[in-house]
Amino acid sequence: MAKRQLAVIGLGQFGRGVTDTLIQQGHDVLVIDKKERLVSDYQAIATHAVVADTTEENVLKRLGLTNFDYVIVAIGEDIQASILTTLILKDMGVKNVWVKAINKNHSKILSRIGADYIIQPEKDIAKRLVNQLLNNHIMDFIELSDDYSIVEIKVSKQLFNRSIENIDLRGLYGLSLIGIRHEGQVDINPSPHYLIEPKDVLIVLGRNKEIQKFKKVEVYDEFTLKTKR
Known part of the structure; x- marks a missing residue:
């Protein structure tokens, strides 16, 4: 399996599960969450771990996410943050944005704003x-x-x-x-x-x-x- 560069935004249970699997498979993983206590768990095991609010465009641009193979938006129940983060990523030109959807309406909105793949866990x-x-x-x-x-x-x-x-x-x-x-x-x-x-x-x-x-x-x-x- 080719080594890839990925970013995971949101370190809830789903985001952590995705991150742990990617790290175990040997990929370079950048993890991002606005809660410092969640990010600190990955300081020693992820390639990079950043505390940041991804609803701010300037923050995402500084992280250089356009160079990543995939960006996975795994934000939990904050639908507004999920949608805004996805919109900014696509406007920036990130090629592969995968997003976790909470419900059908969330999924529809993500599709309309250009999410490349919508993850519906259930x-x-x-x-x-x-x-x-x-x-x-x-x-x-x-x-x-x-x-x-x-x-x-x-x-x-x-x-x-x-x-x-x-x-x-x-x-x-x-x-x-x-x-x-x-x-x-x-x-x-x-x-x-x-x-x-x-x-x-x-x-x-x-x-x-x-x-x-x-x-x-x-x-x-x-x-x-x-x-x-």
Whole structure:
């Protein structure tokens, strides 16, 4: 894979995920965010890390982004900042501007102002998920948005021989069980009476904070389980 020069604007969960992947693949990466605490995390690992407000045209021009192979606008919920940043980049003559869209209206506006590729995490990941499930494979972690993800969770000893119904992911944590990986195969519609086995892996969808909560509490005992109910 050829080494490329890329910039990532916005270091929310999506932006960090993109940045980490690009760095792991050996590309030169410039990261930009207006929050110093987020930028500081990448001072030692990104090629360059800059604290800047990308809605200011003079700031973007000083960064020399017209020389980059790709600029990825991964700004989170601030739609106005996302649109303005994209507009300035295209007016500057940046050739490849990829932008994360929050919703359909955001996507339409980005298209009209010249974004070269619009990233729609929920839509894009749904296609990948279906393809991987059909081939009995799924990623360890899939980000659907800044708040939602799909993850694989290895079961703990405390879950062995418990039924899906008994674990009650939806009732206790608001999580959806997409499937169970068992002996190399993925069952995408397990029976609620299925008993968890030692090497099983749960494929779960839900809010990131609830997923983390489940991971921390998945070693609960019977008393804790009853208390939470």
